[in-house]
Every structure is written in C-alpha cells, then in structure tokens.
Amino acid sequence: MLDHCRRVLHRxxxxxxxxxxxxDRDRDAFEAFVTVLSCTYVQSExxxxxxxxxxxxxxxxxxxxxxxxVLLAPVRERGDFLGRTQEDG
Amino acid sequence: MKDADQxxxxxxxxxxVGAGAAGAVVARNLVAAGMSVVCLEQGDWTSPxxxxxxxxxxxALATKPWHPDPNVRQGPSDYPVEVADSEVPxxxxxxxxxxxxxxxxxxxRMLPADFQVRSIDGIADDWPISYADLAPYYARAxxxxxxxxxxGDPAYPPGPEFPLPPxxxxxxxxxxxxxxxxxxxxxxxxxxxxxxxxxxxxxxxVRIGTCMSGCPRGAKATTDLTHWPQAIAMxxxxxxxxxxxxxxxxxxxxxxxxxxxxxxxxxxxxxxDRVVLAxxxxxxxxxxxxxxxxxxxxxxxxxxxxxxxxxxLHPPTSVVGVYEDPLxxxxxxxxxPLLSLEFAGSDEARGFARGGKWDAFPVAGIHAHVERFGxxxxxxxxxxxxxxxxxxxVGHAFDWDILVxxxxxxxxxxxxxxxLRDGDGVPGPGVVYRLxxxxxANLAFQRxxxxxxxxxxxxxxxxxxxxxxxxxxxxxxxxxCGSDPSTSVVDPFGEAHDVPGxxxxxxxxxxxxxxxxxxxxxxxxxLRACDRIKERR
Numbered sequence: 001m002l003d004h005c006r007r008v009l010h011r012x013x014x015x016x017x018x019x020x021x022x023x024d025r026d027r028d029a030f031e032a033f034v035t036v037l038s039c040t041y042v043q044s045e046x047x048x049x050x051x052x053x054x055x056x057x058x059x060x061x062x063x064x065x066x067x068x069x070v071l072l073a074p075v076r077e078r079g080d081f082l083g084r085t086q087e088d089g
Numbered sequence: 090m091k092d093a094d095q096x097x098x099x100x101x102x103x104x105x106v107g108a109g110a111a112g113a114v115v116a117r118n119l120v121a122a123g124m125s126v127v128c129l130e131q132g133d134w135t136s137p138x139x140x141x142x143x144x145x146x147x148x149a150l151a152t153k154p155w156h157p158d159p160n161v162r163q164g165p166s167d168y169p170v171e172v173a174d175s176e177v178p179x180x181x182x183x184x185x186x187x188x189x190x191x192x193x194x195x196x197x198r199m200l201p202a203d204f205q206v207r208s209i210d211g212i213a214d215d216w217p218i219s220y221a222d223l224a225p226y227y228a229r230a231x232x233x234x235x236x237x238x239x240x241g242d243p244a245y246p247p248g249p250e251f252p253l254p255p256x257x258x259x260x261x262x263x264x265x266x267x268x269x270x271x272x273x274x275x276x277x278x279x280x281x282x283x284x285x286x287x288x289x290x291x292x293x294x295v296r297i298g299t300c301m302s303g304c305p306r307g308a309k310a311t312t313d314l315t316h317w318p319q320a321i322a323m324x325x326x327x328x329x330x331x332x333x334x335x336x337x338x339x340x341x342x343x344x345x346x347x348x349x350x351x352x353x354x355x356x357x358x359x360x361x362d363r364v365v366l367a368x369x370x371x372x373x374x375x376x377x378x379x380x381x382x383x384x385x386x387x388x389x390x391x392x393x394x395x396x397x398x399x400x401x402l403h404p405p406t407s408v409v410g411v412y413e414d415p416l417x418x419x420x421x422x423x424x425x426p427l428l429s430l431e432f433a434g435s436d437e438a439r440g441f442a443r444g445g446k447w448d449a450f451p452v453a454g455i456h457a458h459v460e461r462f463g464x465x466x467x468x469x470x471x472x473x474x475x476x477x478x479x480x481x482x483v484g485h486a487f488d489w490d491i492l493v494x495x496x497x498x499x500x501x502x503x504x505x506x507x508x509l510r511d512g513d514g515v516p517g518p519g520v521v522y523r524l525x526x527x528x529x530a531n532l533a534f535q536r537x538x539x540x541x542x543x544x545x546x547x548x549x550x551x552x553x554x555x556x557x558x559x560x561x562x563x564x565x566x567x568x569x570c571g572s573d574p575s576t577s578v579v580d581p582f583g584e585a586h587d588v589p590g591x592x593x594x595x596x597x598x599x600x601x602x603x604x605x606x607x608x609x610x611x612x613x614x615x616l617r618a619c620d621r622i623k624e625r626r
Contacts, residue, residue: 001153016471016472019467020467020471023471031463035152035456035459038148038455038456038459039146039148039149039456040149042454042456043145043146043148043149050480051479052483053419053455053483053484055143055147056143056297056298056421056453057143057297058143058295058306059295059296059420060295065255065257065258068239068255071266072277074270074273075275075276075277076241076243078273078275079243080243081243081244082200082202082430083202083434
C-alpha cells in the first residue's frame with residue numbers, strides 16, 4: 001500500500017491530473033491512495049458532523065419490533081415455497 | 090491417558106488442530122465426556138478491547154490489522170496464501186476462535202434440498218447424510234452458541250425455539266422487509282450468533298455494528314468466549330503459537346499425533362489416539378498434502394486424489410440501495426437483520442442450477458461506502474462528486490449481500506505453493522479457483538432481483554458493488570465426506586477412509602456448498618463426529 005501511495009505522490013502534475021492518471025492507468029495505486037486518504041478524512045469531527053454520522057457507538061435497544069408478526073404475515077401466509085421432501089419433516 | 094512423549098507429556102485421547110468453530114466444539118464436547126484433549130492453535134488469544142469497533146480510527150484499522158484476508162493482514166499467526174490463480178482470495182482468521190472472530194455471526198442451517206443436489210438437480214453429488222441426520226446436532230449447536238432467532242421460517246422444516254429472541258430489524262431491516270413484502274418474496278429475521286440478551290458467556294449486543302472486525306463488547310458468539318474457557322476449565326489443554334506442519338501415524342497406519350513448531354522455532358511432537366483436523370478448508374488440505382509419507386505418497390488420506398480438490402468459496406456479490414429517508418445504516422448488528430431464501434433453490438427456467446442467499450446488511454463506518462464507489466466514474470470519486478456521493482449514501486444505503494452456491498469442480502483446488510513459505514519455511518497453500526459460467530449466470534440473476542427488491546423498497550438508486558467479491562469467506566469441499574473411499578476423503582462421520590483415527594470436521598467435508606453460511610453445518614457435523622468418537626473410544 002505504501003508503494004502504491006508513493007507512486008501517486010511522486011507523480012508530477014496537479015492533484016486532479018495525478019489522480020485521474022492513476023485512476024485510468026494505475027488503478028491499484030489509485031485505490032490504495034483513496035483508502036489512506038479516506039480513512040484519515042473520515043476521522044474528522046467536522047466531516048462526521050456534516051454527514052450526520054455519530055461514529056460506531058452503542059445504541060440503546062429502542063425497537064423490539066412489536067409489529068414483527070404483522071410484517072411477517074405475508075411470508076407466513078405463503079408458507080413453504082421451496083418444496084420440502086417428506087424425509088425433511 | 091497413555092504413555093508419555095519425549096518431553097514427558099502424556100499422550101492424549103484426542104489432538105485437535107485448530108481452535109476455531111469446529112475445533113472448539115470438538116474440544117469442549119470431548120473433554121466434557123471425560124476424554125483428554127489437546128488443541129494446537131497457530132494463533133493467539135484476542136480480547137474484545139483489542140477490536141477497533143468503537144475507535145475513531147475504526148475505518149483505517151478494519152482495512153489492515155483486522156482485515157479478513159490473511160495476505161492483507163499479514164499477522165504473525167498468518168500463513169501466506171498463493172492467490173495468483175484464484176478469482177476470489179480466501180478470508181480467514183488465525184487465532185483462538187478462528188474465523189468466528191471476524192465472522193458476522195450468520196447462523197443458517199442448510200436447506201433439506203441442499204443435501205440432495207444430485208437427486209434433485211441431477212448434478213454434483215448428494216451428501217451421505219440428510220437434513221434429518223443433522224437436525225438434532227443443529228439444535229445442539231444453536232444452544233451452544235446461544236443463537237438469536239425466530240422459530241417458524243417456512244423455508245425450513247419445523248424446529249425448536251432458538252435460545253434467544255431475534256435481534257431487532259432496525260431501520261435497514263424494516264426497509265428491506267418492506268421491499269420483499271411488496272415483491273411477495275421470502276424474508277425472515279436472520280438467525281445470528283449475536284446475543285440479543287446477555288448470557289452467562291456473552292454480553293447483550295448494543296448494536297455498534299462492527300461485528301466483522303471483532304465485537305468490542307463480547308456480544309458475538311466466538312468460541313474464545315463460548316467454548317474455550319469452559320473446555321480449559323474442564324481440563325482441555327490449548328497450546329497457542331503452535332504451527333502444525335505434519336501429521337504422524339503409528340506402525341499400524343493409524344493417526345498418532347502431529348509435529349508442530351512453536352514461536353521460538355522449537356519442534357514438538359504431540360501424540361494422541363485420535364487426531365481431529367479443524368484447520369479450515371485451506372489449512373486442512375494443506376496439512377494433509379504436507380504429511381505425505383511412504384504409504385501415502387500423494388498426501389495423507391488421499392487415495393481418492395480428492396484432498397484439496399472441489400474447493401468452493403461461495404462467491405459473493407452485493408447490490409447497494411440508496412434511500413432518501415435516513416436508515417441509520419451504520420447501526421448494527423452486522424450480523425444481518427434479515428435474510429431471504431427466495432432464490433436459494435433451483436429453477437430450470439433460470440438457465441442455471443441452484444441459487445443464492447440474500448442478507449440485508451448495514452454498512453459500518455464511512456470508508457466502507459467509499460470502497461463501494463469502486464465501480465463509479467472518476468468524476469464521482471474525486472472532489473465535489475465524491476462529497477456529493479458521501480452525503481447521499483452515509484446513513485442512507487444498505488446492501489443486499491448475496492452468496493451463491495458454487496458447485497464442486499475438481500479443477501478448483503488447494504495445492505502446495507511452490508514459491509510461498511510460511512514463517513517456519515513450510516510451503517504455504519496455493520489456491521486455484523475459477524468461477525464457472527453457471528456461477529456467473531447465478532450471480533447476474535441474483536443481482537438483478539436484488540436491484541428489484543431495493544426498488545420495491547423505495548430505493549432512489551441501486552448499484553452493484555465490486556467490494557464484496559474480494560473475499561471468499563467460506564472455505565469448503567477440499568476433503569469431502571462420502572461413503573465410497575474412491576470418491577471421498579472422509580466417511581459420513583468425518584473419519585478418513587485411509588487413516589483410522591484421523592477426523593476432519595471443518596468446512597473441508599462439504600460435498601456441495603449450499604447457498605447459506607456454513608458455520609452452523611460445520612458445528613453440527615463436528616458434534617456428530619464427537620458422538621462417533623465417544624461411541625468408539
């Protein structure tokens with residue numbers, strides 16, 4: 001990954017030119033560079049706030065799916081759709 | 090207990106190779122039956138506080154030290170896998186708990202028809218055992234792993250209640266269910282090895298959503314939590330940092346033990362009356378091929394020539410749906426909240442045999458979305474276009490992840506690599522794996538239907554992601570079971586036809602791959618093998 005990123009960083013040209021070249025001609029390097037950049041970028045509090053992303057945080061179990069039976073009613077009504085054999089029970 | 094080896098250690102009743110799902114099940118059940126058990130594991134223990142899930146740098150850590158591909162991870166316990174001839178690099182984790190450390194906890198029984206592919210579809214082979222043979226063992230495994238689920242899925246024969254209630258569908262699951270109901274297609278809350286309530290060994294899931302880089306709260310049923318502490322308390326010996334390089338036989342040709350190298354480079358020979366291989370569908374054939382000797386010139390237990398052959402990797406694909414309303418799709422568990430088996434069976438009209446299993450999957454982190462952009466034009470991956478895409482998808486998109494049943498092909502195989510060696514100088518495995526035209530047709534069909542399901546659920550955009558196909562999570566078929574020694578490696582209980590006392594209990598024994606995740610079947614098969622070992626001791 002480091003080698004791939006070096007290839008991108010050492011290429012002369014504007015950022016857009018370099019990235020476009022990598023995207024078109026050196027895709028592994030492009031993807032590696034994007035990975036490093038993206039994984040750093042998404043740690044920014046500002047970026048996260050702008051996306052409404054709270055991070056991977058615990059969530060209180062607020063939905064016990066009280067209406068699960070209602071949601072599943074069509075599936076139950078249809079029943080076996082794969083054609084089981086007698087032996088299967 | 091019997092006599093002692095050179096280091097003064099006693100010969101054990103059973104030597105297990107690999108401390109993952111199957112190895113842990115075997116060790117705990119046999120030690121509970123009063124047998125002496127030693128397990129050799131090349132990796133180490135992990136601890137929930139090591140996992141990156143709740144850290145700000147989660148995205149970065151999930152791409153390297155906790156990546157499922159050992160060639161990317163390159164940890165001290167990993168061996169290199171030659172993949173130049175494989176369209177799908179295999180995934181695995183080496184350590185106590187094995188690949189359960191990184192699995193998503195999907196816990197699905199194979200369908201009854203999956204055991205009868207030859208009889209029903211006229212292709213591949215039937216298993217030598219039926220769903221009914223495994224049903225009681227499936228139920229036992231569900232109890233051992235505290236599976237959360239909802240009884241009554243019409244895709245299956247009637248079965249017992251799950252030990253724990255199902256996990257919440259969440260916004261992602263409810264949106265997915267809505268689309269499936271519009272289509273009139275099957276879905277069901279996914280049985281999952283993630284605790285919906287606290288148990289004596291597991292914490293209650295708090296939906297952090299990073300299950301596939303290790304659960305930081307100890308809520309996922311990994312065998313370092315569910316099995317090993319109890320097995321060790323009952324007397325099992327677990328040796329970590331022990332890389333097995335050869336299996337040994339006694340003068341009668343029975344399994345007699347294994348030679349391993351420890352972290353300091355010292356060589357040891359542990360002896361046992363029975364050896365149980367649970368080193369996964371790549372590690373197990375590698376060991377058998379490495380253990381060739383005078384009466385087994387092509388590798389141990391390989392008179393059929395099938396050791397390493399018929400590799401099946403469950404090629405996955407993924408269709409992303411983008412929705413206008415917020416789905417909080419970073420919220421777990423992931424562990425999929427629901428599955429569909431609508432297209433798991435065969436239908437001649439489709440032009441290919443067998444089918445696929447779908448999981449509605451949340452997306453942890455932000456970078457995972459970026460990975461899914463791999464299929465997009467440059468303008469959408471740079472500058473304004475990149476930002477626009479992130480704003481649209483983060484929290485608003487989920488995957489229909491699809492596994493398709495790939496059929497056994499003897500050309501798809503595990504071999505010994507000529508170039509790659511592990512840290513101890515032992516040849517690593519090489520994987521030769523090509524997708525058949527049939528599999529490509531299956532993948533294309535499933536993708537089209539999944540896009541329709543998203544659209545029926547209200548997605549404003551769908552696209553196929555090329556992210557998922559980089560990983561072959563399920564390593565199956567490389568020491569298949571069967572009743573005929575000329576066409577199978579082990580018998581219906583996992584004992585090698587050629588080597589009495591040598592058992593295989595991991596995914597290697599699979600005859601066909603089904604479309605569902607294999608851990609439940611691996612553990613059920615292992616439990617059945619345990620009963621056989623106990624009966625015959």
